[in-house]
Amino acid sequence: MCGRYDIEIDPKTLSAMLGLEVPDFIADADFSPGDTGPVIAVGADGQTKVVLMRWGLEPSWMKEKPTRPMFNARAETVAEKPMFRSAFRKKRALVPARAFYEWTGKPGSKTKWRFSRPNGNLLIFAGLWEARDRGDGQKQLTFTILTTTPNADAADYHDRMPVILDDNAQKIWLDPEADPQFLLALAAPAPDGTLKVDAA
DNA sequence: CCAGACGTTGTT
DNA sequence: GTCTGG
């Protein structure tokens, strides 16, 4: 679930919507694992920023990058898995999107569905990020999106959906002091009616 | 204490 | 980075 989403927004428009500075990025209606796009995170200086990161988490301790990009993390186990537990504690992120996609049907002849807010507002996914040494002195920033069980809007299409946070939950998710148990409680299915679905 | 290990998810 | 095993 959630291996593709829509971030086809002009950076200036996104900046106005978020109330944050946004670096230039490629507005992509079919943003895919391995692509680089805008992510909201709290820097070492405590400031909330929008930074460009690559989709597919790579923990700092991994010698080799994963063979497949780790573009999702299960909310149910994110606090325990070696892959995610460090980031869950210290590197939580918010991922803006206009919509996400899911598919039904058989490989080669799948039907693509687009999930977005009925009012056109942004979806904000719960995410995690990491900074990994690249060997050339640079840091490779990567991120992943949490998934959970589907709400009624999505259940007919898939058995997972991304964790979508409301305004209040977004603030808590980025709070370095937030209680882990409370964070896990936030990483739940969005209320029914949050999403509309269209053929894509 | 140190040394060494440690992959996810979604899909079929 | 964090946990486990010794």
Added chain:
DNA sequence: CCAGACGTTGTT
């Protein structure tokens, strides 16, 4: 995530 590509060798 999905869609689409994916060829070797010997010879000129």
Added chain:
DNA sequence: GTCTGG
């Protein structure tokens, strides 16, 4: 089947 590109 598996890898690459999007």
